[in-house]
Amino acid sequence: MIRLKNVSKVYQIDNEITFYALKKVNLEIKKSEFVSIVGPSGSGKSTLMHIIGLLDRPTSGQVFINEKEVSKLSDNEISDIRNQTVGFIFQQFNLINKLTALENILIPTIYCRRKLNFDVKARALDLIKKFNIAGKENSYPNKLSGGQQQRVAIARALIMDPPVILADEPTGNLDSKNGEIILDLLKKLNKEEKRTVIIVTHDLDIAKKTDRIIKIKDGQIIGYE
Ligand SMILES: Nc1ncnc2c1ncn2[C@@H]1O[C@H](COP(=O)(O)OP(=O)(O)OP(=O)(O)O)[C@@H](O)[C@H]1O
Numbered sequence: 775m776i777r778l779k780n781v782s783k784v785y786q787i788d789n790e791i792t793f794y795a796l797k798k799v800n801l802e803i804k805k806s807e808f809v810s811i812v813g814p815s816g817s818g819k820s821t822l823m824h825i826i827g828l829l830d831r832p833t834s835g836q837v838f839i840n841e842k843e844v845s846k847l848s849d850n851e852i853s854d855i856r857n858q859t860v861g862f863i864f865q866q867f868n869l870i871n872k873l874t875a876l877e878n879i880l881i882p883t884i885y886c887r888r889k890l891n892f893d894v895k896a897r898a899l900d901l902i903k904k905f906n907i908a909g910k911e912n913s914y915p916n917k918l919s920g921g922q923q924q925r926v927a928i929a930r931a932l933i934m935d936p937p938v939i940l941a942d943e944p945t946g947n948l949d950s951k952n953g954e955i956i957l958d959l960l961k962k963l964n965k966e967e968k969r970t971v972i973i974v975t976h977d978l979d980i981a982k983k984t985d986r987i988i989k990i991k992d993g994q995i996i997g998y999e
């Protein structure tokens with residue numbers, strides 16, 4: 775499903791020092807896998823997630839989605855693939871405060887350039903019901919609890935029905951009870967709906983709930999568990 779070959783991400787600091795945020799990473803994530811990427815702060819987890827999710831391009835190396843090399847496509851082509859393939863969940867929820875919960879969930883449908891063959895609003899309301907936030911569709915994010923905001927964000931990630939869900943520290947801003955609810959939800963998206971779910975975390979206890987742990991340190995994969 776997703777394959778990285780010799781992927782490096784290099785930052786030039788002061789035009790002098792070359793810093794490798796990722797160094798020759800080789801990685802394969804299969805369809806319907808439930809995996810976590812674990813490593814200390816600064817190890818390159820978010821950088822790796824941005825490259826897997828087609829939000830960023832590697833400095834060198836190749837990225838394949840379903841054996842199609844995306845690293846050589848144009849920005850527009852990559853955006854289209856991203857829009858149809860990946861749903862993102864972030865630690866800070868990243869909701870737009872001026873939009874209601876329902877409007878936030880609909881954002882990815884606005885960025886889609888092809889005609890959608892489903893009723894976007896009906897699907898959004900279904901997701902709202904499914905994630906136990908019925909009645910909150912017209913509320914603004916600042917009127918919602920952290921757990922509710924993250925469930926709105928998950929609904930937004932799912933509105934385009936993507937086969938892949940990428941979550942960067944999805945429970946980082948939640949108390950343990952809400953964290954567990956979100957983790958259970960992500961697990962269900964994998965086990966029941968067969969989506970590929972990738973969770974980035976520095977918390978080994980969260981990682982242990984996934985089926986495979988990818989360990990990263992100093993921009994390199996140092997092992998699996
Ligand atoms: N735009 C940039 N310019 C220079 N260095 C950067 C840039 N973005 C990231 N880095 C560096 O790359 C390294 C990896 O960053 P990354 O955000 O991937 O870490 P992380 O594992 O997600 O950390 P955290 O757990 O704190 O979120 C860090 O050392 C960071 O300082």
Ligand SMILES: [Mg+2]
Nearest residue numbers: 819820821942
């Ligand atoms: Mg990070």
